[in-house]
Amino acid sequence: MTSSAPTPDDVIDQAVPLAPDHPLYALRRERPKVVASTQGSYEGMFSPAVQGISVTERLLVALHACRLSKADSLAAHYRSRLLADGAEGAADPALVDAVASSNAALPADARLQTILGFTAKLIDRPIEGDRAAIDALLQAGLSTPAVVALGQLIAFLSYQIRVVAGLQAMADAGAAA
C-alpha cells in the first residue's frame, strides 16, 4: 500500500496503481491530453447516454476482456462496478462469476453469448474478424450504432490493458538510473 491514495477518478492510476507522489504519476501528467482523453474515453465507453447496449452488458464485456488478457487489477475494477448498485442495479453475482471465468460455460442468454464471443475474438485473434461476425451481432438485435459502440469498447480495452501493463513494468523497473 502507498501512503497517499490515487486520484479516485483516474482508472489508469487506480489500476497500476500510481499515487500522486509516485514519479510515474508526474510523468503521465507531462502528457495531459493523453491522461484526460484516456479517462474521457473510459467514461464515454460506459456512458448511460449510449443506447442499444446496456451499461451492464458493457461492463460484462470489459470483465471478460480483462480476464482473457490476465489484466487482474482492471478485471477487479470492472467486477466491483458490476456488483455495485449502479443506475441499472447490481448484476447477478452468478452471471458475473461465469463471465469472469474464461473456462466456465458462458451464460445461456443468446445475445450475451454473441457479444462475449465477439469480445473474445477481438481480444485474442483480431485478424480473424469478418463480416459474418458483424452480421451475427446485427441478428442478435444490436443496432449499427450499438455494434460500433461494442467494437470501440473492446478496442479501447485492448489499449487500456496495454497502458496499464506498460506503466506497471515501468513502476517495477523503478526510477531511471
Added chain:
Amino acid sequence: MSAPPVPASTPIRSHGFTNEVLGWKAWLETVDLATASPEQIAALEEMSPQAKQSAYFLLLAHQPEMLLQRSIAFNAIMFAPGGMPRAERELGATVESRLNGCVYCASVHAQRFEQLAKRNDVIAQLFEDPLSAGTTPREQAIVKFSADLALKPDALSAEHVRALRQAGLSDMEVLDLVHAVALFAWANRLMLNMGEPIFPAATAAAAA
C-alpha cells in the same frame, strides 16, 4: 524550410503487407455527412481535416463522444512535441499493426514513418520478419518492446523497460512508446473487424 527532397518511395510488398496507399470499406452503414449531428461533425473535425471523407471515421461517428475522445488521444499520442521522435512512434504503431495483421494500418503508418525518417529500410525488415527488425540497437530495442507489449501485455516486466533504457531511451520516451503501441492495439481491432482494406488494383477496377 530547406528540408532535403524526399527520395521516391520504394514500393514494399512482403507477406501480404505493403507501404502503398490503400482504401478501406466499412461492413456497416456509415454516417451520412449531410444529416450528421453537430456532435458528430465536431468529433470528425477533432480527428483530422480528412476524416469527413473517410469511411472509417464516418462509421465511428455513430458514437460521437467515443470518437471525440479517441481523436484527442490519437493526436496527442502521435503528434505531441518532445519525448520520443515521431518517426519512432510510427515505428511502434507499425510493429503492432504488422503483428495484428492489420494491412491497412501498417501501410498508413509505414508511409508516415518514411515521411518523417526519409527511409523505409526498417519497414521492409519489419514486413519480412517483425521479430528481428531494426537497423540500429535502439531501433531493435523499440521493435522488440513493441512486439512484446502487442502480443503478451501480461508478461511485460521491468526487464523490458531496462532494455529500452540500455538502448538510450528516457522514461518519457518509454511512456510515449507504450502509448503508441497501445493506441494501435485499439485502432487495429476496429480496422480489422468493422471493414476491410481495398487494394490498388481493386480501386482502379472500381474506378474504371
